[in-house]
Amino acid sequence: MDWVFFFGRFHVLVLHLPIGIILAVIALEVASRSRTLQHPESAGSFLWAAAAVTSIVTVALGYMHYFEGGFAGTSATVHMIAGTSVAVLATLAWQLRKWLTSLYSRAQYGISALLVILLVVAGHYGGNLTHGPDFLAEYAPGPIRALAGLEPRRPPVTELAAADPWLDLVRPMLRARCSSCHNSERRRGMLDLSTYETTLAGGDTGPAISPGNAEGSELYYRITLASDHEDYMPAEGKTPLTDIETEIIRWWIDAGAPAETILANVDTASVGPLLRNQLGL
Incomplete structure (x- = not known):
């Protein structure tokens, strides 16, 4: 084949x-x-x-x-x-x-x-x-997004404590680096990283995330392999995650992969400057 x-x-x-x-x-x-x-x-x-x-x-x-x-x-x-x-x-x-x-x-x-x-x-x-299915309408005005059945765009984060760790940090990284191969319409390895639930569910190799254990998470394992390894992600030809993005994902998983909350409720002491940098604060 x-x-x-x-x-x-x-x-x-x-x-x-x-x-x-x-x-x-x-x-x-x-x-x-x-x-x-x-x-x-x-x-x-x-x-x-x-x-x-x-x-x-x-x-x-x-x-x-x-x-x-x-x-x-x-x-x-x-x-x-x-x-x-x-x-x-x-x-x-x-x-x-x-x-x-x-x-x-x-x-x-x-x-x-x-x-x-x-x-x-x-x-x-x-x-x-x-x-990915949201590509054309990603930057569309609100009425067009609503017509396309998409959720409203999130407002810019102005205060670190008010940011949602999944919606404002991790999901944008995965969409930018991974969604072309792992979305609701194209699931390579049967992995869909477009939502929190499908990211936790994982794909052919099992759960992508082990909340509280970055080292034991398939997602973190793949993005930290040597770039010439056949299992390294993103795949060859795609823009890899930056060191800051990789470290934020590690912190997020070790923190229990929090979602539907704000950073004020999460310990950010070890990565505060990285989070501010990523959010442009």
Whole structure:
């Protein structure tokens, strides 16, 4: 299966080809119909063929990537359905353009509009898998966040004692460094670090956190391995946690992994300056 996984990872590279080609051929064909731009008859057929072939290859690589595991939830399902539909529709457009020109002429605008919609849907949900479901709306104004079903953004911390150790310190670190691989839609190793409950629950290797025992916690073990170790996290190519962030996570776990409280209720004597630095106080 290693070869399948190897080729599957090229999905994120190849997927840009059909997107560009499909948008190019749609623009070319529409412009030609309005007589603002003329092009050789063979150009449209060639581009639709290229769109179909690259779409099929992209979908095949996408399924290979899916077999690697760690993809779950609505985003994965919708992304796969929309992506497969793009390949099918692009192939249909190519064959109609080639063999049934009159039918293609009547269906051209409908096919083009549907393809654009499917590309947007596939791209959006693919982005959710890559960056996490909150990526687009992370910095959105309150009304847009509410419309997207997201909780309001937390106000800036102005006083150390009033900060929530999970919401204001640990969760932002995990979101910045780990959420691209460990979120509700993409759970590598079946680990979701997007909420307090799922972080405690852990993944394939058991609980990620052992409250009160950082040295015995899988999460702390992984982030403190040598960077060239195969189990080191974040994985190769991702930005690692800083020394300050790692130390804060150690302190948090040893303190019992507190949440739904404020730092005034937690012993911060050993890490006060680090916490202030992390919070920008």
